[in-house]
Amino acid sequence: MCGIVGLFLKNDALSPRLGDMLTDMLITMTDRGPDSAGIAIYGEGAEGVKVTVQSEAPATDFPGLDTALAAELGVPVTMKVVDTHAVLVVPEAQEAAAVAALEARGLRLMGVGQRMEIYKETGLPKDVAARFGIRAMGGTHGIGHTRMATESAVTTLGAHPFSTAEDQCLVHNGSLSNHNQMRRVLAKEGFHTRTENDTEVGATYISYRIAKGASLGEALEGSLKDLDGFFTFVTGTRDGFGVVRDPIACKPAVLAETEDYVAFASEYRALADLPGIEAAKVWEPEPATVYFWER
Incomplete structure (x- = not known):
């Protein structure tokens, strides 16, 4: 299960509303995973x-x-x-x-x-968002996750987003089957993980590829070859926002784009109250295809 949301603003006039809109989107996804929640906000530098x-x-x-x-x-x-x-x-x-x-x-x-600040805790999205005052936070873009734990304990460190490089983070819906093998490969290269969560391995893999000279898009493309399992990744960088689904793409996902923003969610209902959504281009992201927007 798990629920993912992301919002990338193209219109700076919406920046003061970023946290408010992300909070509503994440709360709508609560029944996809109510044990922990987190949001990464890209605000003022x-x-x-x-x-x-x-x-x-x-x-x-x-x-x-x-x-x-x-x-x-x-x-x-x-x-x-x-x-x-x-x-x-x-x-x-x-x-x-x-x-x-x-x-x-x-x-x-x-x-x-x-620019990045990450807030995550155990508990329902509405409670986590209220504790940190996410609604009052402004910025250019952000990603969020509400979790149903399957492969590791319900803890703060097990909650998403995971950040393994400066101004870079990732949220994930799905499961990686080769994460322990990849964990060992990354450790040999000097890239170590702190938790048992498979998503942290995905985030670390992307950081590793970028450190070796790949662009974010190339790193996301590499994940399609090197990471086995079923997954939807949504990434945040200092100036950008990216989405990729595995080749089978069994996890639900929807993108919407207007002149003012790009929005992602596991289900359309999380996008339904966004301003101007009735005029948005709405589509299901293609399998094994990298989508990326940058300011």
């Missing part, structure tokens, strides 16, 4: 790098975290706390050191990027 982390004890872990990290790294650090998540902005040169320091404190890394 930071003067540095945003490092989003999650804590099981935010009341203990977050007070003074920015000050302590700044002292440890010797650089300015700013922090925004959003429920169980914190978004810390550090100079780009200190990204690796900041991630290592935060993980050493037992914090869970959600994602890193100049």
